[in-house]
Amino acid sequence: MLRRWQTTSYQQGWRFRADWFLPEVRTVVTSFASRSTVPAPTARSLGAARARNGVSISETMTDFRSLFMAAEQSLDIDALQSLAEGWAEVAETAPPISCTDVYTGLATKAHFVRRIHELSAAGPEGSRPHALAVITLPESLESRRHGWTLLARLGETVQCQLSGTGSIAMYRSSAVHVLFPLSESNLERLMKCRTAVETVGEGVLRPSRMMFYPLSSVPSEMMPPSPFPEPL
Missing domain, CATH: 3.30.70.270 (Reverse transcriptase/Diguanylate cyclase domain)
Structure with missing residues (x-):
């Protein structure tokens, strides 16, 4: 599942391949594999981690959609909302670490x-x-x-x-x-x-x-x- 998600995310436009894997990614995959859902705290943690790593909200959400595409399942809107909330909570205070604006995905x-x-x-x-x-x-x-x-x-x-x-x-x-x-x-x-x-x-x-x-x-x-x- 992890490999399929990663491959699908790359195909959907993930920019920097070396930055994709995080510990929170494995946690999401473990939850998804065992219950076919992503609990709100798990999705929120992934969103927060993406924000801390300078990933835009657009790229973060596209990546999360790729998980469900890889699993051939309908997108969990509640989990997506939790992901976005986790990202937003961190984005305001996280120091910029890349040349990409986290809100738009465009240049800083x-x-x-x-x-x-x-x-x-x-x-x-x-x-x-x-x-x-x-x-x-x-x-x-x-x-x-x-x-x-x-x-x-x-x-x-x-x-x-x-x-x-x-x-x-x-x-x-x-x-x-x-x-x-x-x-x-x-x-x-x-x-x-x-x-x-x-x-x-x-x-x-x-x-x-x-x-x-x-x-x-x-x-x-x-x-x-x-x-x-x-x-x-």
Whole structure:
């Protein structure tokens, strides 16, 4: 069961294979094998462990779904809820240990800015021309920020839409920032990404606004005119 779960999780998009196995994983498998269910405390412990290891909520939930897919059983919604609760309890206080934001699965601000600095240092001859796109979203009406379940779905959508483009994306201040290699096909993918983002959460992220900004190495004629973005 452990091997089938691991293989299915990899197939569903688990990022770093060396980080998958934890002691809590074996506990989950033992409970599942003996009773075909995952008790709430066990699921909660796995969620907490994933958060401590810097795994996003989206990747954590996808991995847990993979367990039931591997066993060819229907997903236990109550266990999934317990997993998410365990993750959320730790995520607010756990120190960041990776370049991935635990809420969205996208890049952290530090990693995103470092990538911009790397491209700037390389100069115009060191890499393909890159540009920055900012998809500004409506702010949450209920609180100062969007809920983590919505952010998880947002991150999943952005990653899916931009897969294979060579882009790196970050969520910050109700906006998705995308650093991408400049090409006609990538611009088309970004347009589709914006459309997909607006469908997340039954339209609560609609309407959005997308602006493009060239990096210093990009000739201005290659980019549509846009005002300069606010500092990250």
